[in-house]
Amino acid sequence: MYSERTIISKLGGNIGSHPIILTSYPVKDLAEDETKDLLSKCLPDGIKVGEFCIKRYKKHHLISYIFRVEKQEHRDDLFSFSILLHKKYQPDNYTPILKKIIDDLQDNGVLSEEILKDYQQEIYDGINEERDIKIESNLIELSDLFEKVKEEPSDEKPKLKGSFF
Amino acid sequence: MGIRDILKRIVSKDKKIVITGLDNAGKTTMVSFLQTGTFIEHTPTMGKEQVTLEVQGVRIDLVDMGGQRDFRSMWQGELDDAQFAIFMVDAADRARFKEAKTELNKISSLLQKIPLMVLANKYDKKDVASIKEIIEALGLQELSSFEIVPISCKTGYNIVKAFRKIYYKLTGSQLKKRLQPKALTIFDKGGVPLTSTSSEDVLKGGLFAAITSFIKESFKSELSQLKLEGNTIIFKKSKNFMGSIVIDDSEYKNLDEAEQGLDELLCHLENMCPEAEEDKIDEEKLKFLVEQYSTNLIE
Numbered sequence: 001m002y003s004e005r006t007i008i009s010k011l012g013g014n015i016g017s018h019p020i021i022l023t024s025y026p027v028k029d030l031a032e033d034e035t036k037d038l039l040s041k042c043l044p045d046g047i048k049v050g051e052f053c054i055k056r057y058k059k060h061h062l063i064s065y066i067f068r069v070e071k072q073e074h075r076d077d078l079f080s081f082s083i084l085l086h087k088k089y090q091p092d093n094y095t096p097i098l099k100k101i102i103d104d105l106q107d108n109g110v111l112s113e114e115i116l117k118d119y120q121q122e123i124y125d126g127i128n129e130e131r132d133i134k135i136e137s138n139l140i141e142l143s144d145l146f147e148k149v150k151e152e153p154s155d156e157k158p159k160l161k162g163s164f165f
Numbered sequence: 166m167g168i169r170d171i172l173k174r175i176v177s178k179d180k181k182i183v184i185t186g187l188d189n190a191g192k193t194t195m196v197s198f199l200q201t202g203t204f205i206e207h208t209p210t211m212g213k214e215q216v217t218l219e220v221q222g223v224r225i226d227l228v229d230m231g232g233q234r235d236f237r238s239m240w241q242g243e244l245d246d247a248q249f250a251i252f253m254v255d256a257a258d259r260a261r262f263k264e265a266k267t268e269l270n271k272i273s274s275l276l277q278k279i280p281l282m283v284l285a286n287k288y289d290k291k292d293v294a295s296i297k298e299i300i301e302a303l304g305l306q307e308l309s310s311f312e313i314v315p316i317s318c319k320t321g322y323n324i325v326k327a328f329r330k331i332y333y334k335l336t337g338s339q340l341k342k343r344l345q346p347k348a349l350t351i352f353d354k355g356g357v358p359l360t361s362t363s364s365e366d367v368l369k370g371g372l373f374a375a376i377t378s379f380i381k382e383s384f385k386s387e388l389s390q391l392k393l394e395g396n397t398i399i400f401k402k403s404k405n406f407m408g409s410i411v412i413d414d415s416e417y418k419n420l421d422e423a424e425q426g427l428d429e430l431l432c433h434l435e436n437m438c439p440e441a442e443e444d445k446i447d448e449e450k451l452k453f454l455v456e457q458y459s460t461n462l463i464e
Contacts, residue, residue: 011209011233015189015261018235019211045212068208075189078208 003083006124009042013075025120042082054091060084061091065098093149104140181226183243186253188232191286194318202429203436244275256285256293262302280334281311289317320457344419352407360452403431405441
């Protein structure tokens with residue numbers, strides 16, 4: 001699997017918040033237009049906690065998983081964790097991987113904005129190398145999941161109907 | 166508002182209600198309370214969310230608009246073809262009344278065509294602004310028409326009352342009359358009364374505990390209904406509480422509704438009192454929750 005980028009977006013639960021792209025890896029600096037476009041696809045209108053969202057972005061699928069990060073001082077923040085995946089891959093196969101990463105962090109009580117930012121490179125590398133991810137002392141076992149969803153990229157060209165070629 | 170507008174609003178079978186208000190006012194919490202009958206804590210709404218309810222044959226689309234500054238420009242477009250507008254305000258957040266007034270002013274021209282209800286939310290809190298204070302702070306008296314109802318999307322206070330008013334304005338007909346219970350009593354799981362809406366409740370003190378244990382011992386079953394002095398008393402049990410609702414025998418045909426209402430209240434109490442799992446019941450809190458919720462059952 002090759003993911004070109006991982007993106008973390010957020011709509012804070014605090015008063016006066018607005019949707020933002022928190023981080024993008026490895027491409028860190030995004031142009032204003034790109035930020036706007038990506039944000040509308042990573043956190044589209046009406047999206048809710050627990051949902052997945054798959055959108056086309058240039059030559060890629062943009063796959064997002066929506067989740068909450070608990071807050072004590074105000075209501076919980078809304079987050080999306082997204083990956084850019086080449087369009088030759090079947091995006092539905094990769095949604096369980098996104099969910100597993102976030103759910104494991106949640107179950108181990110370490111899901112936070114800081115952890116997501118600090119370990120974005122490790123998550124990105126883990127996804128691309130199809131290996132387990134280590135975050136603090138927690139091991140997120142992804143290798144079995146990658147085995148299950150492994151697929152050959154589809155190089156098949158669409159058949160042209162009614163073509164004289 | 167012209168006669169044609171009023172007729173159009175009432176005749177159409179499908180109705181659209183747009184819920185606006187600043188972020189953190191409680192818009193999504195109200196929608197989920199109407200759906201589930203209890204409080205659920207939500208993350209902020211991204212853009213807008215739509216929920217469809219079917220009430221007495223009328224399809225009602227509730228469009229819940231995000232309250233963040235970035236989403237407020239979307240309000241006008243949704244209000245354009247709506248039949249009813251709700252503006253939700255956090256009655257405990259006086260610091261934001263001015264901001265709420267500014268946003269309300271921006272949509273005021275659209276509010277001349279459709280009815281507006283201002284919901285003053287968080288009336289479960291102690292330090293809330295009075296209705297008069299909210300009317301003045303939001304400049305509501307400058308609008309051609311409005312109605313304001315204090316509610317709490319956490320305890321359920323007045324939610325049904327507000328919805329009945331909305332339904333009437335939308336459809337021109339009343340929601341079917343709910344039953345009029347004489348009393349509502351909550352007991353701990355052992356049958357000891359904790360709180361009651363009536364000081365003259367038909368069942369006093371430990372009588373209920375005695376009756377239930379008698380029934381359990383003698384018939385090996387739970388007590389679910391009792392007839393006493395022209396009243397029917399319905400009993401329900403949840404994990405940590407028991408409840409009884411007393412209705413007049415003349416309302417006997419509404420037994421299902423009474424049972425359902427009691428069931429919903431018990432579910433709400435279980436949700437709001439997680440400490441009951443550890444046998445720690447805060448009677449004051451429970452009394453307050455029952456008082457607030459019973460505004461939906463007892464008028």
